[in-house]
Amino acid sequence: MAEVEESSKPLFAGLSDISISEDIPVEGDISVPVGSQNPDDDFSTLDEPVKDTILRDLRAVGQKFVHVLYPKKSSALLKDWDLWGPLLLCVTLALMLQGGSADSGEDGRPQFAEVFVIIWFGSVIITLNSKLLGGTISFFQSLCVLGYCILPLTVAMIVCRIVLLGALSSVSFVVRLIVVTASFSWSTFASTAFLADSQPANRKALVVYPVFLFYFVIGWMILTFSPSP
Amino acid sequence: MSASQGSTNTNTEPWGSFEDNNIIQVTGSAVIDMENMDDTSGSSFEDMGEMHQRMKEEEEVTAEAAAIHPDLGEVLIYLVSTQVWQAGKQQASKAFNLYANIDILRPYFDVEPNQVRNRLIESLIPVRMINFPQKVAGELYGPMMLVFTMVAILLHGMKTSGTVIREGTLMGTAIGTCFGYWLGVSSFIYFLAYLCNAQITMLQMLSLLGYGLFGHCMVLFITYNVHFHSLFYILWLVIGGLSTLRMVAVLISRTVGQTPRLFLCGTLAALHMLFLLYLHFAYHKMVEGILDTLEGPNIPPIQRVARDVPVVASAVVNATIKSIAAVVQSQ
Numbered sequence: 001m002a003e004v005e006e007s008s009k010p011l012f013a014g015l016s017d018i019s020i021s022e023d024i025p026v027e028g029d030i031s032v033p034v035g036s037q038n039p040d041d042d043f044s045t046l047d048e049p050v051k052d053t054i055l056r057d058l059r060a061v062g063q064k065f066v067h068v069l070y071p072k073k074s075s076a077l078l079k080d081w082d083l084w085g086p087l088l089l090c091v092t093l094a095l096m097l098q099g100g101s102a103d104s105g106e107d108g109r110p111q112f113a114e115v116f117v118i119i120w121f122g123s124v125i126i127t128l129n130s131k132l133l134g135g136t137i138s139f140f141q142s143l144c145v146l147g148y149c150i151l152p153l154t155v156a157m158i159v160c161r162i163v164l165l166g167a168l169s170s171v172s173f174v175v176r177l178i179v180v181t182a183s184f185s186w187s188t189f190a191s192t193a194f195l196a197d198s199q200p201a202n203r204k205a206l207v208v209y210p211v212f213l214f215y216f217v218i219g220w221m222i223l224t225f226s227p228s229p
Numbered sequence: 230m231s232a233s234q235g236s237t238n239t240n241t242e243p244w245g246s247f248e249d250n251n252i253i254q255v256t257g258s259a260v261i262d263m264e265n266m267d268d269t270s271g272s273s274f275e276d277m278g279e280m281h282q283r284m285k286e287e288e289e290v291t292a293e294a295a296a297i298h299p300d301l302g303e304v305l306i307y308l309v310s311t312q313v314w315q316a317g318k319q320q321a322s323k324a325f326n327l328y329a330n331i332d333i334l335r336p337y338f339d340v341e342p343n344q345v346r347n348r349l350i351e352s353l354i355p356v357r358m359i360n361f362p363q364k365v366a367g368e369l370y371g372p373m374m375l376v377f378t379m380v381a382i383l384l385h386g387m388k389t390s391g392t393v394i395r396e397g398t399l400m401g402t403a404i405g406t407c408f409g410y411w412l413g414v415s416s417f418i419y420f421l422a423y424l425c426n427a428q429i430t431m432l433q434m435l436s437l438l439g440y441g442l443f444g445h446c447m448v449l450f451i452t453y454n455v456h457f458h459s460l461f462y463i464l465w466l467v468i469g470g471l472s473t474l475r476m477v478a479v480l481i482s483r484t485v486g487q488t489p490r491l492f493l494c495g496t497l498a499a500l501h502m503l504f505l506l507y508l509h510f511a512y513h514k515m516v517e518g519i520l521d522t523l524e525g526p527n528i529p530p531i532q533r534v535a536r537d538v539p540v541v542a543s544a545v546v547n548a549t550i551k552s553i554a555a556v557v558q559s560q
Contacts, residue, residue, distance in 0.1 A: 111398065113398075114398045114399070114400050114401075117400070118400055125377075128331060129338070129370075129373075131331065132331060132334055132335050132338040132370075133338050133370070134335075134339075202341060202342070203341065203342065205342040206340065206341075206342055206345070206370065209374060210374065210377070213374075213377055213378060213381060216381065217381050217384065220381075220384070220385065224388055
């Protein structure tokens with residue numbers, strides 16, 4: 001019965017009764033073994049060779065690429081977010097969309113800055129929108145997810161460039177249309193697999209639509225790209 | 230029992246009541262910080278808990294410093310630098326929360342998908358009751374999504390019509406046009422409503438005009454892909470007219486007096502319908518010119534090209550059309 005009584009009381013209730021009287025000397029030696037490892041642990045990555053740092057970052061980026069290509073419900077993209085992968089993908093896409101030769105009369109092609117700005121400002125707006133709708137994901141996590149999910153579209157761009165090396169016919173247009181549509185729906189599906197979990201259940205459609213529009217615009221830019229003659 | 234304890238004499242509640250001697254400074258922000266999305270946000274209990282947490286953190290930092298650096302001078306330097314950093318961080322986060330607080334906009338995005346769908350459909354149905362002020366939903370999610378959709382549709386139209394933008398980019402022009410219309414015309418009509426004593430707020434006007442863009446989006450989506458002039462005129466009158474009538478009816482129901490009603494609604498109707506006309510024809514002429522020329526090789530190409538196109542672009546178009554006509558004639 002006493003044990004039941006004890007377990008029903010809050011945990012540290014008995015401690016307030018303890019008092020140390022002054023005539024019992026309490027002394028000793030408490031030495032905390034603090035070596036020089038503790039403050040230097042945070043800075044130890046400064047001493048490693050540059051190759052190690054780069055390889056470690058590249059390995060992290062590559063691991064996230066794999067997560068995008070096979071979108072399961074994992075939290076790897078969210079837990080340690082980084083913006084290297086999105087930057088890499090964005091620059092690759094913008095360079096490929098530029099087309100190479102700078103024709104002064106034919107300005108219909110998107111410039112590098114245009115693609116860059118579209119991707120980054122589009123991501124920022126979608127992030128703000130999902131935060132305003134009550135999402136629990138943080139700003140940079142959302143940017144990270146949206147940037148990484150551009151990977152299928154970049155792959156589609158590469159395929160389109162290869163297809164366009166051949167003749168510019170309706171067959172090539174149909175092939176490019178199929179490839180771009182498939183990769184754009186893959187991107188949307190992959191990003192919603194990561195983003196929609198952080199929203200309340202009945203508002204997922206409200207978050208998915210801007211993502212759909214965003215990847216649609218990028219996919220449309222890829223589809224209407226034609227190389228300079 | 231309670232008289233012997235000095236500072237903790239108000240310890241009557243089980244959770245440990247407020248200890249006034251520990252309050253240094255209450256964070257005073259004019260905006261309720263809704264970043265803590267739990268139900269207890271805004272209550273002073275949470276603020277006290279946060280302050281206790283901060284005090285405990287500072288004590289831990291001090292203890293850490295004493296353990297690592299046994300030298301007193303180093304302890305002091307470490308303490309001072311930590312406190313300066315903490316104070317600076319607090320100041321920055323307070324300023325950020327006060328000025329760059331997107332939570333100000335959070336109530337306007339509080340919608341459900343079926344609400345958005347209903348409002349989209351209702352934007353094409355003019356109301357009948359104009360003697361009773363009609364309810365206008367004040368939300369910004371639907372209008373913003375509609376404006377971005379219109380940007381996407383405009384981009385498509387500009388690309389397929391081969392528009393050449395000299396100073397600027399396609400994307401910038403599209404975004405500037407759509408957002409400029411939405412924000413600019415809303416502000417202008419709000420100003421006119423203020424002059425005409427209409428009972429409508431800026432948010433409601435933004436929302437109303439934003440949903441009125443739904444008809445525009447539909448018409449542009451259809452006519453940028455199917456190039457029939459008569460189809461465009463029919464759609465312009467029907468769908469454009471319906472969405473204009475809806476906005477006009479809402480405004481009439483909130484205005485008193487015949488002349489103010491006429492003035493306000495006439496302006497809005499004119500701007501809304503003319504905008505759709507402008508969007509269709511600004512990016513459509515090039516395709517029209519080339520199509521007409523290809524049909525009739527006897528018609529000289531120069532006369533069919535639109536007149537108010539910049540000189541360089543029209544020279545390019547002329548050269549292209551002449552070469553195409555030459556190719557057609559040689560076959």
